[in-house]
Amino acid sequence: MTLAPTADLIARAAQAGVGIGAFNVIHLETAEGIVSAAERADLPVILQVSQNCVTYHGGLDPIGRACLELAAESSAAVAVHLDHAEDAVLARRAVDLGFGSVMFDASRLDYDENVAATAAVAAYAHERGVAVEAELGEIGGKDGAHAPGVRTDPDEAAAFVAATGVDALAVAVGSSHAMTSREASLDLALIARVHATLSVPLVLHGSSGVPDDTIAAAIAAGMTKVNVSTHLNGFFTRAVREYLDSHPDVVDSRKYVAVGRTALSGEAERMLRLFAQAGSAQTGSAEAGAAQAGGAA
Template structure:
C-alpha cells in the first residue's frame, strides 16, 4: 500500500490508547527488518531517517527503499524525517515523498522555534504531510546535534500549551528525562510533567531517546498520552551485536550476506518486542 501520514497513525493510536513505533531506517537490511516485524505483528509502523542517515545513504535511496517496502506490504507504513534542523533539508524530504517531517527548533528561542515550525507547516499541511516539533532539549547525541546533560532542559507545560496554540502542530516531542544514545544509568521519566503537558495540549506526544528506558516506564508514558515512541539505539545494538557474533564465530567469512542476514533477523526480533510493548500489535 502507499505510504501514509504519521498524523493518521497517531490519531488512531490516540483513540486506541497505544503508541506507534518509529524506527530509524539506516540501510536496506534494517528497512526490511522493520517491515517484516510490522507484518508479523500486524502493526502500523513509522520508518524514520535522520539527517545523518540521509547523508550516509542518500535521500533518494532511503525514500525509494521505504516506498518499495510500503508497497509490498499490507500494514500501514509512514516515512518520517527525524530531527530536521535545516529548513532546506525539510523541503527536500517533502519533495522526495516523505509523508511526515520533524522540524527540531528546540535549540532556538521560543518565538523563533514557533516561527520556523509555522513556516514548515505552511508548506507541509496543504499536501497532507504531517509535522512534528520539539520543545525542550533532550540530552545526548543525535547525529551532529549534541545536548549535554547540564544543558538539557525539561519541557515547560505552559510553554507547550502556548507553542501548540501558536503553531497548530500535529505532534510534539517533549523532554521529560529521556536521552539519545546509550544511558549511563537508569532514566527516571517525569510523569507528572508529561500528564500536565498532555492535559494542556491535547495532541499526540512523542518520546525521543526511548532505547534503554525500562518497559514499565514506557507503558506508563503511553498510558499518559505518548503516541509515538522513537527507537534507534536498540536497533543498532541488536544489528551490530549479531554481526559481531557471526564474525567472531566465523572469522574467515567474506560473504556480507551471511553477516548481514543474521543481523537483519536479530533486528526483526527487537522491533517485534517493541511493537508489543507499545500496544500497536494487531492495530494495522
Template sequence: MMTLKDKLGQLNLLKGCLLATNFYNFETLSGILSAAAERKSPVILQLTQGSIDYMGLRTAVSMARSAIQEYGVEAWIHLDHAGSYELVASCLDVGFDSVMIDYSEWTFQENIAITRRVVELAEKYGANVEAELGYVAKLGQPKENCGFTVPKEAQQFVEETGVHALAVAIGSAHGFYKAEPKLDLDLLREIKRVTKIPLVLHGGSGIPLATLVESIHLGICKINLATEIKDAFMRKLQEVLIVNEEIDLRKTFPYAIKSITDLVSAKLDVL
C-alpha cells in the same frame, strides 16, 4: 491508507502508540519491516540527515516505499530531527509522510517561527509535522542538563504553530543511559492536559518497558527507537564475523537482520 497525521490523531483518542524506528541501510529496513509484518503492526520509518547523506535522499525513499509494498505493511516515512527548512522542503518534495523540524536548542520564539513556517508548507502535502520543546540530550551532549518541557510554554507553542505532534522533554535522552532513566510522568500528564495533541517520546532506547507502557497511557502516541537498532545490528554482526570467515555478505547479514527483527518485535509487543 490513512495519513500519519490522521493515524496519530486516532491513536491520541484511543491512547494508542506507534513505534518509530530509524533505518540506516537495506538490512535494518528489512529487519524492521519483517517484525511489523509478523506482528501485523503499523510502523514509522525514520530517516535523519546523516542517513540521507549516506544513502541518498531518493534512494532511501524509493527503497523504503518498495520495501513497504513488498512486506505488505502499513508504514509511513518520517524525517527525524531536521535542522533546516530547506531539508524539510526537499523531503516533502520526494514524498515524505511526516517531517520533524527541531529548533529546540534555539530560542522559544525562533522555534515557534520556524515550526509555523514548516506547518504552513506541510499543509500543501497533507503531511504530519512534529517539533520539539525542551532539552532532550542528543548523542554526545550531557544528559544531566535540565531543560524539561514547561506545560504553559507547550500550550502556547501548539496554539501559535498549529504543530500536529510535539516531542517533549520529560527525562529521556538519545543514546544509552548510564543509569535507569526516571521519566517525570506527572509532568507528562500536565503537558497532555494543556496541549491535547499527540506527544512524542524521543530517546526510547533503554527505557524500561513498564515506563513506556505508562507513558502511552498518559499521552505518548509515538516512541522513537534508533540507538538500539544500530547496537543490535552491529553487535550481532561483530559476533558472527569473529567465528566466521564467510565472504558472502548475503550469508552473513541475515544474522544481524534477525537481531533487528527480534528487537522490534519485542517493542511492538509492548505497544
C-alpha cells in the same frame, strides 16, 4: 496495505490510548527488518529517516525512495517520516518526495526563532497534506546537548503548538538520545500534565534508554509516538559481531548483515507489541500519573 499517512496512524493510536513504534532506518537492511516486524505483529509502524542517515547515504532520495517502496509493498500499515531535520530545505524535500510527516528540529534556536522557522515548515507541509512534528524542551544526549533537569513546560508547549500549527510534539521528560543502557527515569506526572494541556499527540525521543515498564507507563500517561534507534542498532551490531567471531573466514557481507537484520527485526516486533498493549495494561499508572499531575499543578 499501502504507504500510510503518519498522522492517521498516530491519531488511531492516540484514540486507542496505545503507543506506536517509530524506528530509525540506518540502511536498507534495518528498514527491511522493521517492516517485516510490523508484518509479523500485524501492527502499524513508522519508518524514520534522520538527517544523519541522509548525510550517511549522501542524499535523501536513494534511502527515502527505498523506504517509500518498502512501505508501499508491505502488508502492514507503514508510514515514512523524516526525523530530526534541522535543515528546512531537507524537510521540504521530504514533503515533496512523498513522506507522510517530517520532524523539523529548530530547538537549538531561541524560542521566537524556533516558532518562526517551525511555522514556516508546517505551512509548507500542510499545504501538501503532510504532518509536522517539532521539539520543545531539550531532549539531550547528542552533540553535548545533554542538560540534566531540562523539562518541557506545559503552558509554553501549548503556546508553541498554537503558534506553529504542528501536529505532534516531542517533549523533554527525562529521556536522552543515544543511550546504550536502559536506565532513564521519566517524569510521568509531567507527561500527564502536558498530555492534558495539549491537543496534539506527544512523542518520546530517546526511548532506547528507557526500560520497558517505564515506556509502558509513559504511554498510559499520554505518550503516543515512541522513537527507538540505538536500542535496535545494538541488536543488529551484536548479532553481526557474534557471527563474524564464529565465522572468521566469511567474506560475503550478506551472510552477516542478514543475521543482524533478523536480530533487529525480532526486537522490533517485541517492542511494537509492547507499545500496542501498554495503554490497556497500564490504566492504573495513567490514573496515578494524572493524579500526581493534579497535585503538582
